[in-house]
Amino acid sequence: MDAHRRLLAESDSDIFSHIRAEEQRQTDGLELIPSENYTYPEVLAALGSVLTNKYSERYPGRRYYGGQEHTDAIETIARERAKALFRAEHANVQPLSGSPMNQAVYFAFLQPGDTILAMDLSHGGHLTHGAPVSHMGKVFNFVRYKTEADGSIDFDKMRALALEHRPRMVLAGHSSYPRDLDYAAFQRIADEVEALSFADVSHVGGLIAADCLANPLDAGFDVMTTTTHKSLRGPRGGLILCKAEHAKAIDASVFPGLQGGPHMNQVTASAITFRKAATEEFRAYSQQVLVNARVLADELSNAGAQLITGGTNNHLMVIDTIRSFGLDGRRAEQVLDRIGITTNKQVIPDDPLPPLRPSGVRLGTPACTTRGMKEGDMRLLAGWMDEALRSPDDESLLDRLGEQVRAHCRQFPVPGIGAE
Numbered sequence: 001m002d003a004h005r006r007l008l009a010e011s012d013s014d015i016f017s018h019i020r021a022e023e024q025r026q027t028d029g030l031e032l033i034p035s036e037n038y039t040y041p042e043v044l045a046a047l048g049s050v051l052t053n054k055y056s057e058r059y060p061g062r063r064y065y066g067g068q069e070h071t072d073a074i075e076t077i078a079r080e081r082a083k084a085l086f087r088a089e090h091a092n093v094q095p096l097s098g099s100p101m102n103q104a105v106y107f108a109f110l111q112p113g114d115t116i117l118a119m120d121l122s123h124g125g126h127l128t129h130g131a132p133v134s135h136m137g138k139v140f141n142f143v144r145y146k147t148e149a150d151g152s153i154d155f156d157k158m159r160a161l162a163l164e165h166r167p168r169m170v171l172a173g174h175s176s177y178p179r180d181l182d183y184a185a186f187q188r189i190a191d192e193v194e195a196l197s198f199a200d201v202s203h204v205g206g207l208i209a210a211d212c213l214a215n216p217l218d219a220g221f222d223v224m225t226t227t228t229h230k231s232l233r234g235p236r237g238g239l240i241l242c243k244a245e246h247a248k249a250i251d252a253s254v255f256p257g258l259q260g261g262p263h264m265n266q267v268t269a270s271a272i273t274f275r276k277a278a279t280e281e282f283r284a285y286s287q288q289v290l291v292n293a294r295v296l297a298d299e300l301s302n303a304g305a306q307l308i309t310g311g312t313n314n315h316l317m318v319i320d321t322i323r324s325f326g327l328d329g330r331r332a333e334q335v336l337d338r339i340g341i342t343t344n345k346q347v348i349p350d351d352p353l354p355p356l357r358p359s360g361v362r363l364g365t366p367a368c369t370t371r372g373m374k375e376g377d378m379r380l381l382a383g384w385m386d387e388a389l390r391s392p393d394d395e396s397l398l399d400r401l402g403e404q405v406r407a408h409c410r411q412f413p414v415p416g417i418g419a420e
């Protein structure tokens, strides 16, 4: 055990025992929540470093407080790496997480009451895209486009909506949509109604960094945001990329508009992540994420599961568990939890059921791929899930499946969780 851990174990055994238990949970369980991942040991080291002690309000070379020679260097490296990774003209690495990152973008360009054209929430849009329960939903006027049954977006319908409502911003982005987006088509509509184009690629940021999915900035988007902790595999945080002409507005909106001091330990960890994301290893990892998702989706479909849009070509999929197994999403999530497979209940397009007991579950492959799982593991996994969901009340079957999942997972070490 390293010195810091030993100190923690001795000084606060209550908390330390929970950390140990969470490590065991992460080791034993199969993580299929598509927004989760296991970060690098180097990131854990940076997060736990003394960079957490430093106040660094404002930007490199223009800070409010002294003592910034190292934070300036680190933030400059983080920005340059982010720009190179995503072919962006400007990067802001300070957003504390995904939600404040998107708020900063809205407030950089819009006035309260302005209209934003965004994806319908049950069709894949995110909470921060103006859900009625979110503050942003109260501040701005969100108008919704939907997806077709095959998962495509009908851009003629979307154009008609844009011409009718004249949004100031067109938002492309999602957290439960299993397909790539045609960003050029979004950009054409934004151009026609003279709206800003904004892509929130939080879920797929890593896949875009690895050039496995399309990059909205290549299609001329004004702004792109991504979280750093999902497919990018970094610390919890947010990243804003934009054209040079928007740099001032974005930076002022993050600080002092929305946030105070950035978390410099997180910025340091992001810099490490961006360098890793530019490597061949990361590209191979990202390709495997996509292959694993396709195999998992194919195997589940072959076993009779109904997938929203019929499958996937990104890292995630949504199973209609009502139509597939006669179980609502909450029950399906519980049954899978019972055998050590973590998923999340998920609304499906125009879901007739309520959000806490919706019609589906969502799964994704970034985390299990980080542990080294491949196509053969996906086939096993699909089989276990199918068996459990078909016999949700067979306790002895669930016990046996749970044992199999645990035994399988233990063959795949979790980065950052070492033997002691």
Ligand SMILES: *Cc1c(COP(=O)(O)O)cnc(C)c1O
Pocket: 035, 097, 098, 099, 100, 102, 126, 128, 173, 174, 175, 200, 201, 202, 203, 227, 237
């Ligand atoms: C996860 C996510 C966010 C929010 O990120 P948090 O870090 O949880 O605040 C925003 N947008 C999309 C599309 C996401 O998937």
